[in-house]
Amino acid sequence: MDIAGAVANILGCLCTCNSLHECIADKCTLLWKPTRNLNKLGKLMEELEALQQDVKSKLEQMQPTKGTEVIKPTRVVTLWMTKVEKLQSTKGELMSLTRPIPGCCHFSSKIKLGERIDRMIKEINDLLEKGKFPNDSIAEILPNKGYILPATSFMKHETTVEALNRIMELLLDDSTRRIGVYGMGGVGKTTIMIQINNHLLKEGLYDCVMWISVSKELSLDKLQKNIATYVGLDLSTTDDEMARAAKLFEALSRRKRSVLILDDLWQPFSLEAVGIPTPTTENGCKLVITTRSLETCGRMETDEVVEVKVLPEDEAWSLFRSKATNRVLTSPDIESIAKEVVKECGGLPLAIVTVGGALRTAQDISEWERAFAELKESNATIGGMDEAVISRLSWSFHRLKDDTCRSCFLFCALYPEDHLIDTYELIDYWMFEGLLGVEGTATKQKKQKGQSILDVLRRACLLNIVTHKKANYVKLHDLTRDMAITVMTRAPPWHSIVKPFAGLAKQGHIEWADVKRVSLMRNDLKGIDVHSIAMCPTLTSLLLQYNSFSGKLPENMFDFMPALKLLDLSYTGISCLPKSLSNLENLRALLLSNCWYLTVVPSLEKLGALMALDLSCCRNIQELPHGTEKLINLKRLDISNTCIAILQSGLLSSLRFLEELLTGNSNVIWTSNSIDELISSSFSGLVSLEVDFCDSEDFNRFTRSGSTNHLLQFKLRIGQAEAQETFTRARSIVCRGQILEQIPQRTQELKLHMVEIWRPYPSGLSFLKIIDVDNCPKLESLFSVEILLCLDNIEEITVSHCGGMEELIKCGNDNEVKMPYLKGLTLMDLPKLKSIFDGIILCNRLESIEVISCDVLKRLPLSRQECSPTLKIKGTTNWWRSLEWDNEDIGKFMKKHFVSLFS
Template sequence: MDVVGSLASILSCLFSQNSLQQSLERQCRHLRKPRKNLNKLKDLVEQLDARKSDVNTKLDQMWLGKGMNPREEVKLWIKSVDRVKIQVSSLTENNNGCSFNFVCSRIKFGEVVEEKISEVKELLDKGQFLDDSVAENLPKVGYTLPASPLMECATTLKSLTRILECLSRESVKRIGVYGMGGVGKTTIMTEINNRLLEGRDFDLVMWVSAPKGPSLAKLQKGIGEKLDLDLSMIDDDVTRAAKLFEALNRRRKYALILDDLWEPFSLETVGIPIPTVENGCKLVITTRLLSVCRGMETDEDVEVKALQDDEAWDLLRYKVGPVVSNSAEVEVIAKEVTRECGGLPLAIVTVGRALRNAADVSEWECALDELRASTANIERMEEAVFAHLRFSYAKLKDDTSRSCFLFCALYPESHQIDTNELMEYWMWEGLLGYVGRMAAIKRRGKMILNELKHACLLEGLTQNAVEFVRMHDLIRDMAITIMRTSPHCISKAGTRMTKHQWMEEWAEDVQRVSLMRNDLKYIPFNYNLMCPRLTSLLLQFNSFSENISHEFFENMQFLKVLDLSYTGIDFLPNSVSNLENLSALLLSNCWNLSTVPSLAKLNKLMVLDLSCSPRMKELPNGMQNLGNLRRLNLSKTGIEIFPFGLISKYTLLEDLLIGGCGSLWGSMTVKAISGGASIEEVISSNLSSLELDLWNTDVFDQYAKSDHWVQLDKFRITIGQPQVQFCEERSLAFSGRFVLRGNPVSLPPNTLELHLDDCADIKNLSMCLVNVTQLKSCKIRWCDDIVCIIESEEEENTLSMLERMELLVLGNLKMICRDVVRPGTLMSLKSITVEYCPKLKTLFSGQILLQLKNLEEISVRSCTGMEYVMQEEEGDFMGGNNFGIEFPKLKRMKLKFMPLLMSIYDGTIICPSLRSLEIASCEALKRLPLDPLTTPALEEIKATRTWWNSLEWDQPDFKNALQPFLIEIRLTSTSDR
């Protein structure tokens, strides 16, 4: 018997208790052959590792074949196997080469080995999974979608950042993402989808492509598919909605992305639980129509804009390949091709793929010609781009909206179209109907204009309080393509045309022709055009140094709009006299025009504009027959006689513009002189707008308080001698709607616009506004005596209706408002422009800051003494410098050429609508009062890189957050100050 056996016998004799005996037997067992047990453990671990490998193989097969995920039990088993393997490996390494000479060590090691053997056997038993029990179809959070290189563009990143910021705010439950077709909305939302999946903030992320038509069933089934819910066998909308509602509620917190939505719908009708702060759900829609966002009751809307030039170029190079950089000749043409794509990613990608690795210059030249000619025969251009854009056109409300849209393509490429002029063209052509006064008709036009902008077919912009729209180049190309067939229109506007080849394209079915803004010098006399369906002929801004033949208009009997403004014609052809359907005859700024034929047959004429044609000395014959005339503009012509009783015949006349008409009114008093019209006749007519000159202030004094003024929406009257010596008399001019020359007088209560030019004896604006309560626009220029606009709280007029204010070249202006202001002061102000006011140190200060809740635009320029844009006064109501002040509607701020400007505001400005900030040559300004979280709509910060890098920040991360919005500008000179 060995030593171990003897020891066990002795110990068993000494201890009689069973428990002690069993313990001793177990310990003695561990002392015998420890290496044998260790080898057994290693063998079992190898079996366990092999079983794990088999399970993983099954899991891979289930995922690849059926998209099934591991069950939680399997995940836990694999985790336990990995843990045991590590422990056994450690156990083996720590005892490698041990002689096991010490009894206690051998006993302890044997116990651990036995425990691990038991644990491995248990895992082997548990790991005998059946094939169908390894994995299961768990509800997916969502699907990762392929990304695009477009996401590297700064313009796209701005939109992406804005959407993510909206998603992070609890108060924002529904988000609208809109923009023209092909601009990249889907690409951005693809990235959003992937980021939401990575963040794991939602139980379910669903991407659903919305049906093209208003199909409730298709939309419900599309959402159901993302939930693995088969609704195909359910015919009832209500039942499908109930099933969807139940399934979505089970998944609780969802994010639903609806791509390319064309019609708004009710969430309840579809079966979508309404997103709330409590449930944390989010709805994001992409659409081309802002009206859809509004119909979906979105909390925030994000417009996706076209790429900047450098971004578009980078994208084209990526798609075309290195061939662009390898040839200088190709690169030059490729950049022109990129510009023709107008920053539209879909067009750039399509063109780039068609010209991939194209090294032949002729291929690029051909593509450029196609783009410029609006034919787009480039491979897949029609299918991928124009068809995409044409769907937006087809979805417009009706044929009237479509006709109004196509009319915009008659303007030159990239032209800024004055919206008032555009709506008047629509009006004269009859697209808006003829019923009602012109203001009511224009309101209908305004609705259509908004529809076109909301459909992203037109881009809206404002400059100097004038509204414009612009048509994207490719949208214009699409419109011109449509107009080649029906309605057949010819648009050669702004093409630098000098000859008459364009006439070869005319056909009998042509409806509109635009040759505006070219350099046409003449129209051949031998052309006898047959255009019985022609409604608009736009020839303005051409020299026409040779006259048009008298027969040219003979076969245009249906013509409604003829525009020859800004041309050099000497006379109007006699054939115009037979255009009996003509609605608008526009001859403004025809510098050589002296003769207009008889208008007696033009009894449908609604507007006659001869303004700024100084060689016109007499009214055309037949003026008494123009019973439908709505507007007569003879301003700044040489016409001196206006027959008595003529205005009375124009019962529909609304606008009479006869200011600066030679000596039209002569030294007229209240009564008519030499058979001419009287001021009584003018003021007694049913006008909406009036512009005239009077040389006798007594006439105005007699009628200034007359009830006749009340009916006028717009009026401009000049009183006093038009020729005055500056040293003898300074002019007090209320122009644009009202003009005075002489001493200040009380203006009519319904004065809407006021211009003060070069005025003496005016200390503040309220001197002229005692009775004026509806003033909306005010422009003050060269009035050196003005020190303050609103003097004190005693002033009766608070200018509460004023929307636009321009203060220009006021050498002594020191403040906008003095002392304490009355409630309501400037409460409607939307836009303020201040330039060349050297003594103005602060734009707004004190209590007036709380009144400016409607302010949308601030522009301050070359005010060399300005130190603060906004400033609290000592002991003011707003407290310390860290206090935030809110301007909820402020969209744009421009500050330029002010070397002493130290601060915009000492605290934080909360501007949720701010889109654009431009700062140039303001070297002393070292801080932006912006918090990225309070400026969610920000799109651009225009500034020099040097100034940007010199800024000091309230928070270190503010600069990083605002950096993507920086658009670097370069100041080449100060000549534009």
């Protein structure tokens, strides 16, 4: 039958070809020489893969190492890469055909094979030809349009809105290129400009909006570096000021229709000296400066100026009432005093908000009278409106309920000006200093107290809680920070050295005696001069993170700091720590994260008070420091991303108060005994765990013990997970090439890579929010309807590079399934995927469907009634045109949700 089929195949050419001779010759070539063509195919595939790597390398070389410029491949390049990846997905199957093929049978199969090889050779040759992209056409450079800035509540008073509207008018007026915004400190200039920055970006009124915060100590070098960081330039190796200016000029000139906002400018400077292009109608650029001086506006040659004025009496009173609340102003006697208090604030919003917050709970008239007297007295002794504002802020500081709150607030000023302070880090620092409770108090209770103190400070309007990229931060107004530094300068109990981000390359003369805290973070310090360090018995916190420290620290440095509790040397170039560190018996936190060159940590045997040891990302650390097992009060041990391979037997048992154990992406090998210790620790108080298990057997054993039920956070990897694997949820699992018996209850994020069998137990899925399945070629489906019923909280589903996937959800007998919280569905490189679901998926919160290289998928299981108005369907135009709809109305309705990625 095979011979007859082959002959029929050849003779069939009579019906379609003009030349029987040519047809028979072609078929015979396919029949007798498939192996030679297959070898040719293999060589061509190697050339194509080499070309693919060359294209990827060019894209990587174009990508800035930091900054905000984005390199985006052109659509032609993206389409070419997609086609190459599609061919690669069949590579394994083709290579299996290299075995000898019998020459006397299976003629029809050999002809079909030959035809397939011939088609692929032509396709690869076409891709090889089209893949010779000129360097200037491979990608486009897209400058980041800017950042939406964390914004505090905007005061919609007539005076403020009038200033905002005037600035917007000037920004939209082509004839105005330089705008000056001036007014007293605390009057609200920055608040207004943040609103404008965000509005310009959201409405797309300019291609690029750049925000640069300028400090009091303006230096052209520092300003150049700040702008360079924003535009993705590395000027660290360029010492010449003019050379830096030339590079900045070139980078900024590429940004057409841009706005550069320089906030809080104190001194005028030459645009040319920095490298800022002169704003003109031709280049479409505009410059906005905010300053406290009208003279500065004039010397910066602004075309127009806008004064942000203090609030008139009625608006000031309205703002004060909103902060002090109407409830405490019900008494006519209190109201009359309150109005006098408002007058003392001089119409400055910052002073009004701060004083109003401080008096929010004052209900007794005598308390209001005393407050008024104190405010009036402080105003009489300090001249200048800025100083008057600081005196009001200082008054609010002293009204805090106790020294703990005051000390916690002052700690915030140790960070650089305008810095977004991570609330978790801040509370940890407070805890390490001993501000949040006595020894023995559980960490959870201490952190709850820390949150309460943040609330107290927020209600007192001494700091703002801002949300940025879904995380909470603390930010101080620059005048509030000035007040805090003034207090730390004048008040002995809180005397501190505060020089963060001051551009220090050398330490200079610093008076260390009687200092409580020292912050030299984010400078370029090469070392510390031990001769300038006098005995400082009261020093409790030393913040040295983000310094180079190319030289060694003095060996006896820590002999002068017997009371030190917090030492942060993270992100420094230090290679070894001085031996005097071993004598810091009061030290509670030793933070060495990302000390890339660190190889030696002295003995920690005497550090019995140590609560936190962070060695994360110290890749040259080969073993735990000597004496780690003696740290009986240790609560956090972080050795993630290190080369530490051994946790000595009995270590976890000796650390009986351990609450956080982070070993992810390290070389730690978990033996049977160490897993037993880990299980025991999980039941005795461990609340946060990050561990890599070698295989599913170890993981399943740990999971079956119920250990995960006691964890508030876990990040568990099974198999050879990639180091760059990231997690977005508190309870996450990634499995690579292993079979899971079950996943822990309350798992929120699950990533499966190269998994052959997926048999989820329903009991572990009810908390799952994210599932990401990648490179699992043997999976034919992802969910059954029964399993889907347990996924009540699923929000994101991503399935990619699964060559055998035919359907996402096995239909069963159901015509409808509900996924009420699903927001995103991404399907990529699934050549056999025919169906997402045969019925209808009810998902009215779905925001995004992205389909790439799923050519046989012809239907989306969506209901018109269930579609969210924000839904975006992304895919190729060709794929979209091939879709089949249940009826014409649905197709028309869906069309407005489609976004073409490329044709």
